[in-house]
Amino acid sequence: MLNLARPDVLSRLQRGVSEVFPHNPDAKKSDENLWQWVQEINRPLRVKLGIDPTGAEVHLGHSIVLRKLRAFQDAGHTAVLIMGNFTAQIGDPTGKSEVRPQLSAEQVAANVASYLDQVRPILDFATPGRLEICYNATWLESLNLSKIGQLLATMTVGQMLAKEGFAERYHQGQPVYLHEFLYPLMQGYDSVAIQSDLELGGTDQKFNIAVGRDLQRHFQLPPQFGLLMPILPGTDGVQKMSKSLGNYVGLGEDAISMYSKLEKVPDAVIDQYFELLTNLPLEQLPADPRQKQKLLAKEVVTQYHGEEIAHQTQAELEAIVLSGVSQNSELIPEFSLGAISLPVKFFYILGLTPICTNSSEARRQIQGGGVRLDGEKITNVDWQIQAIEDLLGKVVQVGKKKFIRFTP
C-alpha cells in the first residue's frame, strides 16, 4: 500500500520543507526521525491539517501545506483535515479580533463547503482511506470545566507568553486576553482527539503544533511530529501573500487572471514558487527569466484548470499582447447584467465587475483612457446605458489584460 520504496516519493515529501521536529538525524529511534519512521512504518500515518473555516478565499499561500498533504496521500498516508467549526463559532468573545469573528453554524457550513470546493484540485478526495474530514466541535463542544482545567494545567503562563505574537504584545503593554490562551490548547487537543501522527503547518504554527505534542503526552498518546512549510511571499515578491495586501492568487480565480498574475512573479522569489507550488525538477528550469515566468504560470494554471485551458490561456494572452483583444476567446470571464436596473451610467456597471474595485476606479480608468468596449476606447465618462442591448455580448477591457464579457 505504501509507496515509499520509490525514492522520488520520499524526495517529494521532503521538498521545500522548512523544518521537521523533533529531528535527530542520527537517532536510531524512529520517534525522533520522521524520515526514517516514514520509510519503516507499515501503516498509513494520520497526517493532520487544521482549517479555520472563516470564509477567507483560499490562495496559493495556503496551497503549500495542502500540496504537502497531497504528497503524503500519494505516498499512501491518510490526510486528516480538521475543520475548526467550534473555534469559528465561539470566535473571539471580546469582538476585538478581526480574524476571529463569531460565525453561525450555517455560515460555518457554507464556508466549509466553499473551502472544500476550492481545495478539490489539490487533494485526493477519491481514493478510499486517503482523506478524513473531521469537525472539532465533535470533541470540543463536550469539554467541561474539569477537563479544560486539565488542559490549562499542562502549560504555564511563561510558556504561553513565549509564543510569538503574545510575547511582543505583552511586553508592549497591549492586552493579551486570557481566552486567547485557549486557541493553542484547542488546536492541540484536536491532535489528541484524532490521534495525529504528524501535523502540517506554516512556520508560524510551530508553537501550536508543539502544544499538540504536549497534550498527546498528557493523555498517554505518542506525540506527533511537526512538519513546517515556509510562508509564501506574495506576487509583489516582498510581503507574505495575503488577500488584504492584494498580492495573492486565489485558487478559485479564472485561468486568465491566475496566469497574468503568475507571469509577473519577480525573479527574487520565482525559484521558491517553483519549489513550493510545482513538482518540476528545479535543476531543469529555463535560464531565461521570461521563459521561467511563463512556465510557472502555465504549470500552476494547469493544476487548477487543466492542461488544455492552461495552453489556450497562454496562447490567448500572448496573442492579446501582440494584437489586442480577441473577442471570441471562450476564456474571457463573463459578467451578468441581469441584476442591474437601467438606465444607469456605464462607469457604475463597470465598478460592479471584478475588473474594477469600485465605481470611482471605473470613472478614473475611463477618464485615463484605459477602458475599451469591443476594442473601442470609451471617452464619455457619463455615458448612460439605456437598454441591456447596449452591452450584451460585448467585451469590456480595462488596461492591458483585464476582460469581462457581458451576458444577460
Add this chain to the structure above:
Amino acid sequence: MLNLARPDVLSRLQRGVSEVFPHNPDAKKSDENLWQWVQEINRPLRVKLGIDPTGAEVHLGHSIVLRKLRAFQDAGHTAVLIMGNFTAQIGDPTGKSEVRPQLSAEQVAANVASYLDQVRPILDFATPGRLEICYNATWLESLNLSKIGQLLATMTVGQMLAKEGFAERYHQGQPVYLHEFLYPLMQGYDSVAIQSDLELGGTDQKFNIAVGRDLQRHFQLPPQFGLLMPILPGTDGVQKMSKSLGNYVGLGEDAISMYSKLEKVPDAVIDQYFELLTNLPLEQLPADPRQKQKLLAKEVVTQYHGEEIAHQTQAELEAIVLSGVSQNSELIPEFSLGAISLPVKFFYILGLTPICTNSSEARRQIQGGGVRLDGEKITNVDWQIQAIEDLLGKVVQVGKKKFIRFTP
C-alpha cells in the same frame, strides 16, 4: 424585617472592617456607598461567603468573616454560603498544590458536614430566610468551553498577573500554571450565579471579589460590594493564624484547650482579638493585662461552649494553677484505651493521645520529668503496660496544663 433602624446594628456591621469597596463616602448613589445602601434598602441583601471544603479544621482566624456574616444575618440579611465542591473535586490537576488536593465527592460531602458542624455556633441556622447553602458544582459543572471562553475573555494576562501571589511567582521565574487563572474566575462566576449583593472575605480576597464584580457586569448584573476583614494573627502574636504553624485555636477544641491557649494571647494583639472575635465594647475592657486575657478566653469559650462551661473552665484552670491537678474535674478530656493492643510501653500510648504530638515527644517528656500519672511523676521511660487496669480512670498530665483521663 430589617433591623438597621437601631444604631448598634450598623456599628456591629462596621466593627473591625478592614476595607469596603467600592467606597465613596460622599456618593449620593448607594451603589458606591455600602453603608448608605444598607440603611436605605428594604429587602434583604444577599451576602456571599465562599468556602473551600478541603477538610481543614476551622479556627478562630476563619471565624472572623463568619461572625461578620452573622452580624448581617442578625440585621435581617441573607447569608449565602457557597460550598466550593466543584473546585475541591477538580483540585489542582498538576498535583503540585498542597492546598488543592483532588477530593472525591464523598470526601467533599464529609468535609461540608464537618464544616457546618464547626460553624454551627457562629451562624444563625434557624431563622427562616437567613441562610442559604449552595454548591458551586450546580452551575460550574455545566459550563462548556464556549462559556468558559467568555469568562476568560473578560480578563487580560496583565490583570491576572497583577494578582498577589501570581506576580511574585511569575517575576521570580516560578511556574504559574494556566489553570490557576480559572480559580478567581470560578469564584467570580459564583457571584453571578447566586446574584450576590456583597461578598465577604479576608483582605487577601480583594482580587477575587473584584473579579466577581467584573463578571457580574459582564452578565448584566449589578456588581456586588466587597467587604474585607483583617487576617487574624496567631496566638504567637506574630504570624497569621494557621494550623500548620501551630498558633491556632480550632473552633472544635474542648473548652480547656481553647481557654488555655487564649489566656496567653500576647498584649500586642489582644485588642485585635477583642475587636474581631467578640462583641464587647472595646472602651470597657479591663486595664490589667492578665484580667484582659482571662476575659478574652472566657468570652470566646462562652461563644463555643456556653457560659456555664466557660465559667467552670476558668475556675478549674485557676484551681489547677494554685493546687495541682484536680483529678475529679469533669472537664478533663478523655482518651479511650479500647483500641490499643497490650502489652505496650507507656510512652507509646502517651504518643497517641492529643497531648503529645508523637511517641518521640512522649519519651522526651518522660525523660525530662514532665509527665505525671494521678499526680505522681513517671520516671521509667520503658515502663510497660501489661493490663488496661494499670491506666483505667487515671489522669495523665504533661507539663503544667495538659491533661487526659484514660477511659475503657
